[in-house]
């Protein structure tokens with residue numbers, strides 16, 4: 001089974017530790033264990049019993065996760081080690097060689113390279129920068145001209161920040177209903193706004209995945225989940241039993257303590273994201289060599305720059321000479337872009353952008 005290199009993850013692995021100004025992290029400024037303990041007013045973390053715990057996940061935690069959705073019971077959830085493993089479990093369970101899979105590009109490589117490795121026929125719909133990183137209706141129509149086994153979306157999307165509102169989701173669901181296409185929606189960047197609807201509240205053949213990594217600032221817990229109909233969850237749990245026994249009481253209880261404070265943690269993240277977006281807006285107003293479709297939601301965007309230098313070379317140079325770290329758009333198949341995260345202290349973002357600005361001006365012979 002051939003599996004392509006996961007370009008973004010490799011880039012992060014190879015270079016992230018050299019960053020002085022990390023401009024590309026998608027996890028909002030991570031919390032510490034000390035901060036988590038301080039939030040744990042009920043003291044649940046003190047009493048963790050280190051057995052396997054409840055196999056498909058702590059029931060109290062499932063109740064808290066359900067608070068992020070409009071519908072569902074504990075039977076509609078199963079827990080995983082992060083959202084990446086959640087997506088993998090879904091694809092392994094429901095895809096077979098020859099199946100047609102549709103996703104969007106630029107997008108997260110897991111949604112295309114993994115199904116390709118199973119022998120699926122993967123079709124990608126372009127997200128168009130000139131449309132504010134939205135797809136064309138004609139491309140959607142084209143994608144569904146044949147039977148589609150699985151449509152995979154990421155809402156909001158990494159790297160473009162594309163956000164599908166309820167009307168757009170309903171449009172996609174109408175296509176899926178034609179022949180019972182499974183809609184896998186990676187909602188790892190979903191926040192708490194009412195507009196950020198989960199497909200698992202809209203369509204019976206949908207599967208929503210999520211985790212605490214991004215807006216909850218707790219990637220280190222490695223706690224994710226899958227929400228779907230009871231039938232789909234039961235099928236997923238059969239394969240899940242062969243992959244891992246449980247996510248374990250330590251992760252489950254840490255996640256429980258965090259989700260009990262979800263309003264506070266999400267407000268913190270919203271403030272950090274808003275602060276960083278404001279820094280970008282100010283910088284862009286005086287920068288003729290860069291542009292950005294500012295995302296409505298989520299901590300991720302896709303910055304375009306103008307200069308006669310490819311993005312891998314520019315990213316390497318920025319890191320080597322200045323400690324400024326970006327993931328090049330080429331890791332998502334699109335040159336002359338950088339994937340950006342609105343996730344760090346604003347001082348770090350300001351300093352990094354100031355250096356990027358100087359480099360772009362020089363490259364354009366100013």
Ligand SMILES: Cc1ncc(COP(=O)(O)O)c(C=O)c1O
Pocket residue numbers: 026081082083084085108154158186188210211212213219223224
């Ligand atoms: C779209 C998407 N899904 C999943 C993940 C991984 O999430 P987790 O840390 O919950 O495994 C990432 C991480 O960058 C991501 O961008």
